[in-house]
Amino acid sequence: MKPERFDEGRFEYGESVRVTRNVRNDGTYPGLDVGHLLIRRGSVGNIIEVGTFLQDQVIFTVHFLSQGRMVGCRLEELISADEPWNPSRFEFRDKVICTLDLGVQGNVLVAKGTEGEVMKVIRDDALIQYHVAFREKMLQVPETALEPAHPETFTEPEF
Structure with missing residues (x-):
């Protein structure tokens, strides 16, 4: 103790x-x-x-x-280091791609594989989401729907 x-x-x-x-x-x-x-x-x-x-x-x-x-x-x-921490995989300005079609009410706004840029990290209890700029669209996207755009240079965070 x-x-x-x-x-x-x-x-x-x-x-x-x-x-x-x-x-x-x-x-x-x-x-x-x-x-x-x-x-x-x-x-x-x-x-x-x-x-x-x-x-x-x-x-x-x-x-x-x-x-x-x-x-x-x-x-x-x-x-x-003992305090609770809700880690995020991506940070501001990281380049990401969506791993599925993103849309609203069945209308695809951003196609799977489209590259975007993280503009904000949103931390909520256990769910991490991001504001991501995809060309002229800004969407709030869960972490599970994103991958690094350039995995060869991406450094995974410590958890």
Whole structure:
């Protein structure tokens, strides 16, 4: 049993945490372009250091072993690895294809195999859905009806 924590706003050295937002290079990670995805939302790492930025922001250095990266995260970007997490397979801007005809009342709006782009991830209890832009149409599509458009370059998320 974990000891009761009186300092709820902090994680301790070695503690396993999950990042709740995609972490992109803000220019402080060397060797990669600004905006490059460093760590995908849902990835688990371990706290290796606690520091401050601009004297008033607590920054946790988290080692994501499976990605081979150490990045700084703010408290609001982290939850305990033990907390419930509803993972999504796709993220904003991922290219996807529909695996079946999508339509309303028998009218096909988007044919099976059409490529689209994820515009928003919708998390609801156990069901993940997405707003997907298919050419000039925006549809809300369940995760089960989508596959990666380019599977050879797609990285499956950690679950």
